[in-house]
Amino acid sequence: MKRLYVFVAVFVVFAFLINRLMATAPKAAPPVSDVVRKAFERTAKEAREAVDQPKLKCLWEKPTRPRFKVTDKVWPEQFGQAHLCLWQDDKLAAMSYTIDDNGAPDHTWWIEQGKKYGFRATWFVISGRMASGGYWGTPAHWKKLKELGHDVQSHTVTHLHLETPGWDGINWEYAKSIELIEACLPGHKVLTLAYPGGKHTKMNSRVVAAKYFIAGRGTVGTLNSANKIDYFNINASGGIHVRQDEKGMWGNIRTLLDKSLYRGRQYRGWAVYLAHGVKAKQKEHLSSIFEYVKANRDKFWVGLFTDVVKYGQERDSASLKVTRVDDAEVRFTLTDGVDDKLFDFPLTIKVRVKDDWKAIGATQGGKAVKAKLITHEGGTFALVQAVPDRGEVTLKPILQSD
Ligand SMILES: [Zn+2]
Numbered sequence: 001m002k003r004l005y006v007f008v009a010v011f012v013v014f015a016f017l018i019n020r021l022m023a024t025a026p027k028a029a030p031p032v033s034d035v036v037r038k039a040f041e042r043t044a045k046e047a048r049e050a051v052d053q054p055k056l057k058c059l060w061e062k063p064t065r066p067r068f069k070v071t072d073k074v075w076p077e078q079f080g081q082a083h084l085c086l087w088q089d090d091k092l093a094a095m096s097y098t099i100d101d102n103g104a105p106d107h108t109w110w111i112e113q114g115k116k117y118g119f120r121a122t123w124f125v126i127s128g129r130m131a132s133g134g135y136w137g138t139p140a141h142w143k144k145l146k147e148l149g150h151d152v153q154s155h156t157v158t159h160l161h162l163e164t165p166g167w168d169g170i171n172w173e174y175a176k177s178i179e180l181i182e183a184c185l186p187g188h189k190v191l192t193l194a195y196p197g198g199k200h201t202k203m204n205s206r207v208v209a210a211k212y213f214i215a216g217r218g219t220v221g222t223l224n225s226a227n228k229i230d231y232f233n234i235n236a237s238g239g240i241h242v243r244q245d246e247k248g249m250w251g252n253i254r255t256l257l258d259k260s261l262y263r264g265r266q267y268r269g270w271a272v273y274l275a276h277g278v279k280a281k282q283k284e285h286l287s288s289i290f291e292y293v294k295a296n297r298d299k300f301w302v303g304l305f306t307d308v309v310k311y312g313q314e315r316d317s318a319s320l321k322v323t324r325v326d327d328a329e330v331r332f333t334l335t336d337g338v339d340d341k342l343f344d345f346p347l348t349i350k351v352r353v354k355d356d357w358k359a360i361g362a363t364q365g366g367k368a369v370k371a372k373l374i375t376h377e378g379g380t381f382a383l384v385q386a387v388p389d390r391g392e393v394t395l396k397p398i399l400q401s402d
Contacts, residue, residue: 039162040203043170047205050171057339059231059313060210066227067316070268072259075376076352080325082332084318085348086226086268087311090383091301093256094226094270094308095293097121098217098236100155100194102129104137106278111148117290118297120148122305124155124194124217127180128164139184146185151304153192154178154213160200170203174212191342192217192306194236206232214342215309217272222250224270229312236272241285242292253292257299270308310345313338314388318347323392327354330395336388346370346385349393355380357397365391 073090074083087094099110102125114120123145129136142152154177158164168176178190193212195204197219209216209232221235239251249255249262259267278286293300303311317337324331330351336343346369353360353373362371362384370385386393 035163036200039167039169039200043203043205046170047208050205050207050211053207053211055207055210056212056214056342057337058210058214058342059316059338060206062206062230062233063228066225068227070225070227074350075379075381076350077379079352079354080322080330082320082322082330082349082351084315084320084334085350085383086315087301088303088307088346088348089301090348090350092299093253093268094301094303095253095256095273096270096303096305096308097273097275098194098305099123099275100219101159101276102126102136103277104135104141107137107141107145109278109283110150111145113286113290114148114150117294119290119293119302120150120304122151122153122192124153125181126155126157126159126196127177127184128157130180130184142181142184146188151306152181152185152188152190153194153306154181154190155194156196159196160198160203162200162203170205170208171211173203174209178212191215192309195219214313214338215306217274217305219274223253223256223266224272225266226269226312229270229316231309231313234272234309236274238274238276238282240271240273240289242288253289257296270312272305307345310343311347314343314345314347318388320349328396330382332393334386334388334393340389344387346387349384349386351382351384351395353380353382353395353397357382359398360395361398362386362393362395364393369393371395 076083097119099121110121130142131139146152156173157177157180158167158173160173174193181190182188191213192215193209194217195201206216215234216232217234217236219236221237224235237251239248240253241248241251242253253271255262255266256269256271273289293302314336319335320332322330322332330353332349334347334349357373357380360371360373360382362369364386371382374381374383382395384393384395
């Protein structure tokens, strides 16, 4: 009998412990709401289908290896030799400022900074709210930015708030946003997307994006290496800085200009700053960047995000051939592998000319294009702006009459 009591007592204690253990064991995931589950299923299906659907003619695939070797600036030695510059105007590196989520209260500050430091920025807008007023802004806000030379591109319709009434899938998030922005800004072209972050960011799909856009910007990452830009997941960060110490070199824009820093990994690359709302502390932080970039304006191309995207893809798919060299002229052709209707940004070609060329004239397909002469270590070079696939480029000296 006594043995039975002991047995029961042990059993009770044991059962109690098991019960406690179960109570502290991780609970099963809470049931996902039906709306969210269905939205994810639909998005996954749209992404699967998009793999086989036509994309824009652009570099939408992730590069598996560097596309070329990054070098110092190149100075061709022979008369008539031409070189495709890494960045516009043969600058050392590129820098772009991007602002997400509309942030109308900050527009005035950005406009002032742009004037003071000589840059233009890109707003990636939640297009379904761009006329909502308040923080989200009104059409007048976007028109003003556009007039001042800033850019307005897509951050989807709802920021993947799939509980929004009428939410209609990832194709709709991307395609409809273009329609909304272009309706708000007649004559304006939307070509690039910033993927929304947040809890539904997994819905973003590069294959769906490539049906409508020529590039997609992410929300994280180091500075972009010039020779392996993933145009549908372009790195961007608010952690970009110009500090003097060795911490966080991945985001230090000094590494773009100085190959002795960070083992040269980001030398001559492209920094994409990502801002949301800017409070006093961020304004101070940004000012340190603006100051540094301005002090090095001969080295930085501060370009609109979409312009740098165009330059990069044209350059990465370009072919440059010198077709004629004689005393009177140099001719070359420039072609690329991306869509000529969408990619219309001029590339900079550097051509060694004769030292007695004191001024030049340049034409492409018979039309005048921008060109200027520079000198380097006693040599004379032309920097010519030419859009790929617009005909042969001809350079001629303008002889000085004496
Ligand atoms: Zn956002």
